[in-house]
Amino acid sequence: MSKLHVGVIGASGYGGAELVRLLLRHPHVQVTAVSSHQYTGQTLASLYPGFQDVCDLTFVEQDEVIAKSDCVFAALPSGYSEPIAEACVQQGKKFIDLGADFRLKDADVYEQWYDHSFQNEKLHADAVYGLSEIYHDEIEQASVIGNPGCYPTSAALGCYPVLKNHWAKGMPIIIDSKSGVTGSGKKLTEGTHFPRTNEAFAPYKVGCHRHTPEIEQTLSGFAEEPVQVTFVPHLLPINRGIVSTIYLHCTKKVDLEQIHQLYVDTYADAPFVRVLDLGKTADLKFVKYSNYCDISLHMDEHTGMFIVVSCIDNMVKGAAGQAIQNMNIMYHFEEDAGLKGIAPSF
Numbered sequence: 001m002s003k004l005h006v007g008v009i010g011a012s013g014y015g016g017a018e019l020v021r022l023l024l025r026h027p028h029v030q031v032t033a034v035s036s037h038q039y040t041g042q043t044l045a046s047l048y049p050g051f052q053d054v055c056d057l058t059f060v061e062q063d064e065v066i067a068k069s070d071c072v073f074a075a076l077p078s079g080y081s082e083p084i085a086e087a088c089v090q091q092g093k094k095f096i097d098l099g100a101d102f103r104l105k106d107a108d109v110y111e112q113w114y115d116h117s118f119q120n121e122k123l124h125a126d127a128v129y130g131l132s133e134i135y136h137d138e139i140e141q142a143s144v145i146g147n148p149g150c151y152p153t154s155a156a157l158g159c160y161p162v163l164k165n166h167w168a169k170g171m172p173i174i175i176d177s178k179s180g181v182t183g184s185g186k187k188l189t190e191g192t193h194f195p196r197t198n199e200a201f202a203p204y205k206v207g208c209h210r211h212t213p214e215i216e217q218t219l220s221g222f223a224e225e226p227v228q229v230t231f232v233p234h235l236l237p238i239n240r241g242i243v244s245t246i247y248l249h250c251t252k253k254v255d256l257e258q259i260h261q262l263y264v265d266t267y268a269d270a271p272f273v274r275v276l277d278l279g280k281t282a283d284l285k286f287v288k289y290s291n292y293c294d295i296s297l298h299m300d301e302h303t304g305m306f307i308v309v310s311c312i313d314n315m316v317k318g319a320a321g322q323a324i325q326n327m328n329i330m331y332h333f334e335e336d337a338g339l340k341g342i343a344p345s346f
């Protein structure tokens with residue numbers, strides 16, 4: 001079988017480089033071209049020495065990436081992807097965006113949080129939100145995918161079964177999330193500088209993070225009614241991984257065993273969602289470098305609060321891995337093709 005030609009725009013960033021790392025071991029694709037904004041003409045290996053002797057690609061202009069690929073990924077800052085998606089659709093190619101440009105459906109909400117506006121409304125209306133486990137059938141038919149944000153992926157998978165079955169009440173849902181520093185990309189800022197983050201730990205953008213509307217849009221879709229969340233992200237002094245601890249009240253008297261069975265049944269056919277046995281607690285250590293989302297379920301018997309812990313690797317299930325899972329669904333490859341790795345055990 002001939003291989004699918006894929007290209008990565010923004011391969012010099014953390015998300016793009018992670019995509020290339022994973023795509024190189026995919027059995028059904030060939031990475032044909034990669035681009036960067038400031039390193040055009042240099043090799044990927046000169047920027048990231050791990051690619052030495054494995055990948056001899058040189059950064060080219062983004063038009064060349066589109067021309068040489070059947071499926072184009074972009075991992076750019078928000079606001080740059082719409083013309084790329086447009087060019088891909090015009091040329092009959094598929095486009096998967098790791099950024100936020102195609103996640104929000106409401107143009108006003110997008111403008112409010114991202115300071116850009118939709119230029120081509122149809123493109124946004126047709127784009128599919130690429131939460132692989134939930135929107136499998138829509139993803140299969142899509143030409144443009146808005147890959148979900150990292151925090152929203154962990155929150156959505158953690159809440160989906162109870163919201164879908166109308167077992168949650170008493171909004172807002174509290175989502176307390178912690179992320180490794182790679183979540184902020186490779187650019188060096190005062191807030192992500194090693195001496196500042198090392199042995200530090202604090203929340204940021206408390207109650208005003210741009211993932212709030214994305215999480216609310218997704219959870220409201222599950223519940224088929226408006227859902228509000230209080231979302232508080234924290235920066236963990238580690239490279240990778242997200243832990244989201246989610247607090248909800250249940251609508252009816254269900255015990256933890258019933259809720260656990262609901263989660264196990266809901267995700268029975270999902271290759272990358274692992275519902276842990278009761279009594280276990282999800283830990284980012286065991287999802288790092290993998291495409292898994294580990295979910296553990298808990299009940300605070302004192303208050304009746306139901307607590308979900310949802311862990312992912314922000315760079316894999318939260319970005320590059322889920323993008324590849326979506327490509328697998330779009331092209332009818334095995335859903336786990338190129339994504340079979342597990343976390344190191346120590």
Ligand SMILES: NC(=O)C1=CN([C@@H]2O[C@H](COP(=O)(O)OP(=O)(O)OC[C@H]3O[C@@H](n4cnc5c(N)ncnc54)[C@H](OP(=O)(O)O)[C@@H]3O)[C@@H](O)[C@H]2O)C=CC1
Pocket residue numbers: 009010011012013014015016035036037038039075076077078080098099100148149150182183184185186187314315318319
């Ligand atoms: N890191 C993460 O955990 C996740 C990131 N994402 C999203 O993926 C996207 C990329 O993030 P990430 O890889 O972390 O970011 P990085 O900052 O690591 O990389 C940014 C990329 O965009 C390129 N770029 C920067 N400015 C421009 C510009 N003006 N025009 C064209 N290209 C430009 C950079 O090129 P150059 O190197 O040449 O400057 C680089 O390739 C973002 O939208 C982010 O929100 C999504 C989920 C998780």
Ligand SMILES: CC(=O)N[C@@H](CCC(=O)OP(=O)(O)O)C(=O)O
Pocket residue numbers: 098099100148149150151179180181182183184185233235
């Ligand atoms: C730790 C950190 O800074 N995380 C980023 C979110 C990760 C990311 O890149 O956002 P997307 O998933 O929307 O692309 C932030 O808070 O903006």
